[in-house]
Amino acid sequence: SQQGEEDPQALSIQEGENATMNCSYKTSINNLQWYRQNSGRGLVHLILIRSNEREKHSGRLRVTLDTSKKSSSLLITASRAADTASYFCATPEGPRGGNQFYFGTGTSLTVIP
Amino acid sequence: GAGVSQTPSNKVTEKGKYVELRCDPISGHTALYWYRQSLGQGPEFLIYFQGTGAADDSGLPNDRFFAVRPEGSVSTLKIQRTERGDSAVYLCASSSLGLAGGSQETQYFGPGTRLLVL
Numbered sequence: 019s020q021q022g023e024e025d026p027q028a029l030s031i032q033e034g035e036n037a038t039m040n041c042s043y044k045t046s047i048n049n050l051q052w053y054r055q056n057s058g059r060g061l062v063h064l065i066l067i068r069s070n071e072r073e074k075h076s077g078r079l080r081v082t083l084d085t086s087k088k089s090s091s092l093l094i095t096a097s098r099a100a101d102t103a104s105y106f107c108a109t110p111e112g113p114r115g116g117n118q119f120y121f122g123t124g125t126s127l128t129v130i131p
Numbered sequence: 132g133a134g135v136s137q138t139p140s141n142k143v144t145e146k147g148k149y150v151e152l153r154c155d156p157i158s159g160h161t162a163l164y165w166y167r168q169s170l171g172q173g174p175e176f177l178i179y180f181q182g183t184g185a186a187d188d189s190g191l192p193n194d195r196f197f198a199v200r201p202e203g204s205v206s207t208l209k210i211q212r213t214e215r216g217d218s219a220v221y222l223c224a225s226s227s228l229g230l231a232g233g234s235q236e237t238q239y240f241g242p243g244t245r246l247l248v249l
Contacts, residue, residue: 051237060135060222060240061174106173108238118187119164119238121173 024107024122032130037094039125041107042087048110050083050090055104055124064092064105099131133157135241137223143247144213152208152244156225163206164238165198166222174222180206181228213248220245 025040043050049068053061067074067083067090074081080093094101104124136155144150156163161182166174176190183203191197195213200206210217224238 053240059220060242061224061238063237063239066237118176118179118190119166119174120176121166123171123173 024105024125026125027123028126028128030128030130031097033097033099035097037097037101037127037129039092039105039127041090041092041122043090043107043109043120043122044088045109047085050081051108051119052079052081052090052092053106053108053121055106061106094127097127097129099129102127102129135223135225135239137221137241137244139244140242141245141247143249145249146213146215148213148248150210150213150246152210152221152246154206154208154223154225154241156204156206156223157227157239158204160225160227160239161203162226162228162236163200164224164226165206165208166224168220168222168243170219177208210246213246215248218246218248 023042031037047069049066051066052064054064055061065076065079065081067081069085078095083090090107104126106121106124108119108121110119135157138153142150163180165177167177168174178185178191178198179187180200183200195211198208220243222240222243224240226236226238228236
């Protein structure tokens with residue numbers, strides 16, 4: 019079953035614009051991670067935010083976490099054509115917070131040059 | 132150092148055949164995960180190894196699927212009597228668990244094996 023659900027499913031923007039995608043999850047978590055996937059192959063870890071954090075930055079990435087709403091957002095600023103990919107949120111679930119990872123269905127981002 | 136590698140990159144087989152998919156994790160990573168990803172979907176958890184043992188195999192869809200990691204490094208996902216519905220990309224990931232255990236650590240993914248069952 020899927021724990022996280024991303025919104026929107028697809029997003030198309032012009033190069034230089036900002037891209038925002040959202041993730042909702044169902045159960046309590048101790049961290050949430052965002053991953054990127056090109057061409058349906060291996061995923062690349064982008065950023066991890068812990069449950070006691072509300073916002074985190076990494077380069078052009080900004081992630082927020084609202085545990086009361088069970089939601090997270092990923093903002094990519096000043097987008098580039100190379101940012102075109104699918105983006106997934108992932109949450110751990112298990113007795114110690116992570117024997118399994120649940121991924122959402124992903125947001126497909128297209129950045130038009 | 133080298134990342135997670137998976138072989139083969141692509142596998143085409145006929146319905147009813149047996150296949151093995153291999154994963155070489157990052158050296159020293161104790162945790163290893165297998166996922167399956169269908170077109171347009173996110174990765175779906177299959178099984179998690181901590182060392183040589185399967186700590187959680189609750190994601191395996193049925194008894195046709197089995198995975199081993201005999202020496203705590205390389206893992207093999209085995210699918211018996213393949214069905215067309217098994218067609219997907221099979222992803223492997225590894226991570227180095229911290230003292231807190233669990234999934235506090237980043238998972239590093241391999242490029243996947245694209246399985247097509249005809």
